[in-house]
Amino acid sequence: MKPKTSKNREKNDYNYLKQTDGLLLLDKACGFSLVRHIGRGTFGAVFEVQDSTGHHLSIKKVLQDPRFKNRELEICQKLDHPNILPLLHYFFTKEGIRPEIYLHLVTPLFPMDLSMYLKLIGPPSNYILKAFAFQLFCAVSYVHSINVCHRDLKPKNVLVDPGSGLLQVCDFGSAKSLVPNEPSVSYIATRNYRAPELLYGSTSYGTSIDVWAAACIIAELIIGKRALFLGENNDGMIQSVAQIIGSPKPEDIKAMKGNKPYTGPYIPPVKLSVVLDNYNDDQMVDLLSRLFVYSPLKRMTAYECTLHPCFDCVKRGEVILHNGKRFFPPADTKTNFGRIKTLASTCYI
Ligand SMILES: Nc1ncnc2c1ncn2[C@@H]1O[C@H](COP(=O)(O)OP(=O)(O)OP(=O)(O)O)[C@@H](O)[C@H]1O
Numbered sequence: 001m002k003p004k005t006s007k008n009r010e011k012n013d014y015n016y017l018k019q020t021d022g023l024l025l026l027d028k029a030c031g032f033s034l035v036r037h038i039g040r041g042t043f044g045a046v047f048e049v050q051d052s053t054g055h056h057l058s059i060k061k062v063l064q065d066p067r068f069k070n071r072e073l074e075i076c077q078k079l080d081h082p083n084i085l086p087l088l089h090y091f092f093t094k095e096g097i098r099p100e101i102y103l104h105l106v107t108p109l110f111p112m113d114l115s116m117y118l119k120l121i122g123p124p125s126n127y128i129l130k131a132f133a134f135q136l137f138c139a140v141s142y143v144h145s146i147n148v149c150h151r152d153l154k155p156k157n158v159l160v161d162p163g164s165g166l167l168q169v170c171d172f173g174s175a176k177s178l179v180p181n182e183p184s185v186s187y188i189a190t191r192n193y194r195a196p197e198l199l200y201g202s203t204s205y206g207t208s209i210d211v212w213a214a215a216c217i218i219a220e221l222i223i224g225k226r227a228l229f230l231g232e233n234n235d236g237m238i239q240s241v242a243q244i245i246g247s248p249k250p251e252d253i254k255a256m257k258g259n260k261p262y263t264g265p266y267i268p269p270v271k272l273s274v275v276l277d278n279y280n281d282d283q284m285v286d287l288l289s290r291l292f293v294y295s296p297l298k299r300m301t302a303y304e305c306t307l308h309p310c311f312d313c314v315k316r317g318e319v320i321l322h323n324g325k326r327f328f329p330p331a332d333t334k335t336n337f338g339r340i341k342t343l344a345s346t347c348y349i
């Protein structure tokens, strides 16, 4: 049998989802009814559902392809932080004529992700931007503290509730527990958010790839209408990064542990505040300038970012949301959403 490429696998899954769209197969015993289809990712679909008590929740349905290692469930079960989308429940179904197994991840429902926020509401005020950035670094810092690397941070994988200001990171479909000296594929993360060590082909990268991606998300919130680094392909991204932070020095190339040299011309760095559309918050620019650096070892860690003075206003409760409410960062408790600590129930349809 001809092996499926990721492109035609995506197409086949899409056809399948199209046929069953609005028909999320749910066993009555699971107690959920479908409300609407809210999104489609590379490997699955996300639905809004209602539970037996009338609560609206989200279900992400992911095809369990036996040829690919699926670490999402295992990692989601480990995570417990107010800025990470909590897994409330999960179950499997077996569907189709040649039955395939689908994993269903049940989580709280959010009104939007950061990419929708930019489209629907527009760039956030500087205070709201800092509230989002702070929570993003808290989430990333926590994930890294348990040695997990998200590997696909981007605006679409960050959920927000404009009414409460809460931000939660979602989609651990590419996440991995990094083991020192164990190589990882460099073809990971979405193009515009790929750290330079990935662009240069490193297979021994660390959690600092997430910090680069988080910085890209913040830059995009500042600019409001496009990503900071834009490229049609890997080489285009290398050029785009060089045009902003300057071309890499030989010691940068060494520090990135890639498998290719920089072959372009010498390019000097440009002023970050200027490429951020003349953004004038010096403290935030200072933080970002410590993140947009080639050497992963010189890049600040997510934890260090949470301590940066630019977030003092967030910690002091000075952020006012769109609705006039004051935002306080969620307390670092483990019971925030009254998580349902049920273990998996498996129901095959
Ligand atoms: N709990 C939720 N509440 C509201 N929307 C959600 C929720 N979870 C996911 N979504 C929406 O569904 C989209 C796809 O979800 P997710 O990123 O988890 O799936 P994916 O298949 O891994 O996506 P991709 O491969 O495109 O990154 C998200 O970008 C977001 O817009």
Ligand SMILES: [Mg+2]
Binding pocket: 041, 156, 157, 171
């Ligand atoms: Mg996603």
